[in-house]
Amino acid sequence: MANSSGSSPAFPRHRRNPVHACWGLLAAGLLATLPALAMPGYLRTALDSFNPGVPAGWACTITTIRNKDTLVERFDPARPPGEQWTLLQCHDRSPTAEEREKYLQSRPSGSTVGPQAVFSKADIEPGSLTLEREDDERAEFKGSFRAESTGADKMLGHLVLHLTANKRRPHVEKYALLLETPYSPVLGVKMNELQLVAEFLPPESDRPSLPAKQTSRFTGRILLIPTEENLQVIFSDFTRSP
Numbered sequence: 001m002a003n004s005s006g007s008s009p010a011f012p013r014h015r016r017n018p019v020h021a022c023w024g025l026l027a028a029g030l031l032a033t034l035p036a037l038a039m040p041g042y043l044r045t046a047l048d049s050f051n052p053g054v055p056a057g058w059a060c061t062i063t064t065i066r067n068k069d070t071l072v073e074r075f076d077p078a079r080p081p082g083e084q085w086t087l088l089q090c091h092d093r094s095p096t097a098e099e100r101e102k103y104l105q106s107r108p109s110g111s112t113v114g115p116q117a118v119f120s121k122a123d124i125e126p127g128s129l130t131l132e133r134e135d136d137e138r139a140e141f142k143g144s145f146r147a148e149s150t151g152a153d154k155m156l157g158h159l160v161l162h163l164t165a166n167k168r169r170p171h172v173e174k175y176a177l178l179l180e181t182p183y184s185p186v187l188g189v190k191m192n193e194l195q196l197v198a199e200f201l202p203p204e205s206d207r208p209s210l211p212a213k214q215t216s217r218f219t220g221r222i223l224l225i226p227t228e229e230n231l232q233v234i235f236s237d238f239t240r241s242p
Contacts (some may be wrong), residue, residue, distance in 0.1 A: 039126060043141070045170035050121045052175075052198060054113040054235070055208055061088070061237040062114050067230055073103075075113050078241035082108075114233055115214055118177060118196060119156055123149040129163065138173060140164045158183045159194075169202045171209040182220075193219040211235045 054060060059076040072089035085107040087095045095103065129143040143161045144150070150157030162176040179194035196216040203209045214233040221227060 039129070040139070042167045042170040043129070043139070043165050046165040046172050047121055047124065047126065049170075049203070049208060050172045051208070052117040052119065052121075052211070054211060057241050058207075058210065059237075059239045059241050060113070060210075060235050063234040063236070065232040065234075073107075074237075076239075076241060114211065114235060115216075115231075118159075119145065119149070122146075123156060124161065124163075132162070134167075137168060138164055138166050155183075155185060166202065171203050172200055173202075174199045188223045190221040191218065192221075193217065207238070207240065210238055 054075075057077060059074070059078065061072065061074050064071045064073075070089065070092050071087075074086040074088055076084055076086075082104070085104065087100050087103040089095065090099055090103075123145045125144055125146045128145075129141040132140045132142050134140065141163045143163060145156045145159075145161065158179055158181070159177045160180055162178065163172060164174040165171070166173045175198055177194075177196040179191060183191045183194075185191065194217070196214070198214045199212045201210045201212045212235055214231075216229075216231045218229045218231075219227070
């Protein structure tokens with residue numbers, strides 16, 4: 001209906017055009033779902049099943065090489081509390097009775113198997129993953145972490161994620177975390193270089209994907225003392241506990 005001046009009625013400036021509002025909501029919904037729609041199926045499957053640590057209920061042998069020192073231990077969750085950890089080797093030799101006793105005191109039941117996971121799959125921001133390179137077998141993505149996981153006082157906010165997904169048997173085959181710029185997590189500690197790489201075994205019909213190896217390199221200063229640490233952790237002899 002025309003108004004008294006003969007022109008079509010206009011929406012008051014203080015009110016929003018409802019048609020525009022509907023289109024705005026629709027566009028926002030499409031943008032919110034775009035990362036999920038654009039994500040390849042193999043990558044979605046790999047992320048859904050991704051576990052950077054040793055899954056519950058699995059026994060394994062862990063060999064830790066810190067610089068030039070070697071430690072070999074066995075974890076079996078089926079054993080009674082207090083006996084789940086066994087020291088097999090330390091300093092490239094069989095441990096003494098005293099070393100075994102000290103080891104048991106430092107390894108309470110339920111303690112972390114292998115190095116503590118730096119992040120979980122919930123920390124990854126799926127929409128940040130961009131394809132870097134790929135072939136018929138695998139694809140490598142670069143990404144970052146969710147805002148709630150990357151506060152100013154959190155390590156993840158200073159690391160870049162490189163993630164390799166296998167296409168034929170969808171799983172996370174490898175990830176690397178790289179420090180972008182020097183960083184001081186606490187007073188007296190300065191990280192100049194930090195690189196952490198983890199590799200995983202492919203899933204089989206009778207088991208999920210399991211960690212195979214983790215390596216890390218750190219250079220920096222601790223209390224003004226130049227420090228360098230090279231760490232390698234190898235997982236082997238996995239068995240499913242009853």
